[in-house]
Amino acid sequence: MININRTLTIAKKEIIHIKRDRASLVIALILPIFLLLLFGFAVSSDVDNLKLSVYDGSKSIESRELINSLNNSTYLKVYEYVDTPDAVEKSLDYGRTKIGVIIPDYFTTRLRRGEPTDVQFLIDGSDPYIAKTAASYSALIVNHHSQELQKNVIKPFNLLLYNPTLESSKFNIPGIIGLILQNITIMLTAFSIVREKEKGTMEQLIMTPITPLELVIGKIIPYVFIAFLELDMTLILGKIIFGVDIKGSLTLLITLGTIFLTSSLAIGIFISTISNTQLEAMHLSLAYLLPSVILSGFVFPREAMPKIIYFVSCFIPLTYFNEILRGIILKGVGFKELLQPIAALMGLIIVIIIVSIKKFKKTLD
Structure with a gap:
């Protein structure tokens, strides 16, 4: 006892x-x-306001709308505009930005013809977590912007439970x-x-x-x-x-x-x-x-x-x-x-x- x-x-x-x-x-x-x-x-695992360096070879209304879509998100922010594609990679080399965006000169021409076009994202992979997150964010924003340009597309509706703001x-x-x-x-x-x-x-x-x-x-x-x-x-x-x-x-x-x-x-x-x-x-x-x-x-x-x-x-x-x-x-x-x-x-x-x-x-x- x-x-x-x-x-x-x-x-x-x-x-x-x-x-x-x-x-x-x-x-x-x-x-x-x-x-x-x-x-x-x-x-914190939240990754916000990742800096972008942007090369806009098209310099059109469509390319500016895409850049605005990237910049208006809470995840990505345009840090600088550069004059050549090589300067985008240099910006990553010096650590000024985490993501480089290269919009080719044929971007708008193909878009107006209804042909597939592309935008290149250079991502700093020295930090794997940030790199994966940056790739996901950029793909998500571009896909959403692409859907906005089309009509009668199926739009996913996500309902986040328990922690809606993530x-x-x-x-x-x-x-x-x-x-x-x-x-x-x-x-x-x-x-x-x-x-x-x-x-x-x-x-x-x-x-x-x-x-x-x-x-x-x-x-x-x-x-x-x-x-x-x-x-x-x-x-x-x-x-x-x-x-x-x-x-x-x-x-x-x-x-x-x-x-x-x-x-x-x-x-x-x-x-x-x-x-x-x-x-x-x-x-x-x-x-x-x-x-x-x-x-x-x-x-x-x-x-x-x-x-x-x-x-x-x-x-x-x-x-x-x-x-x-x-x-x-x-x-x-x-x-x-x-x-x-x-x-x-x-x-x-x-x-x-x-x-x-x-x-x-x-x-x-």
Whole structure:
């Protein structure tokens, strides 16, 4: 049986230490805000206002209309007009523009005859993501302009769900919440237990009537409350700064967030059992946290990963919690629609807890 008084005594001791330890306070209170602002503003997949250099060999009303179509979009902006096709490529060489547009002198003649014509786009491929986006944008705008010149054509009608404006911040913010909850709880939990080892107080605690389970629970109670504070803080700031609303159930979000916290706390405990110093704990924490950011689908889609990497990502709790967060916050779906990631997360958590507790007890023995 767990003795509540002994457990709360450990929790009070940990709270006192957190108040005295400035590093813990910074990690607990300042780091979440910093991460939210960093990823919310700096990490963006939105590509707007790409600079164009234009060579207009036709110099006609039709060619100017095409250039205006490109320039009036939110994605592309004419930066300069050049006198020769070679100057377009030079502009890309010097990095002044990302896209070069070459309109041939026969453009208008063929267009007026109803014959197929072409426009050449030179795209800076040094950044593959921007290059692919630029190619898509330019093709989309030209196709739309071409359709406007014709009559009785079939026009596609796209209805964007969940994130109609395609703002990357609304995709990133839910992932940031999971990232913050994971990082803070793992690091603080690991540091808390290893700190007792460094000070030599772990042996003193073991000699008392306190059981290993009471010690662990007492240690993590303050960090559970800190994690809930961080959850509320990121949700509020996400709403105020980035306009990200919770479309689904807040109760379901908090419940599943609590379950996810359990896995992060268990991982922190496991790291503490194989670390002798806080420096080792920090290195091991980063060795887990950094790959989890990449493999969990927070930044890059898992579907684009090689099969072996995709398989590894299935063993990271944040992978499933990201699906849950985006499902509840962006899509507004409920338990039924999220049953698969919830079941996977629960199964993974059970394994992590069992392994962590066994390792912790073995370390104490």
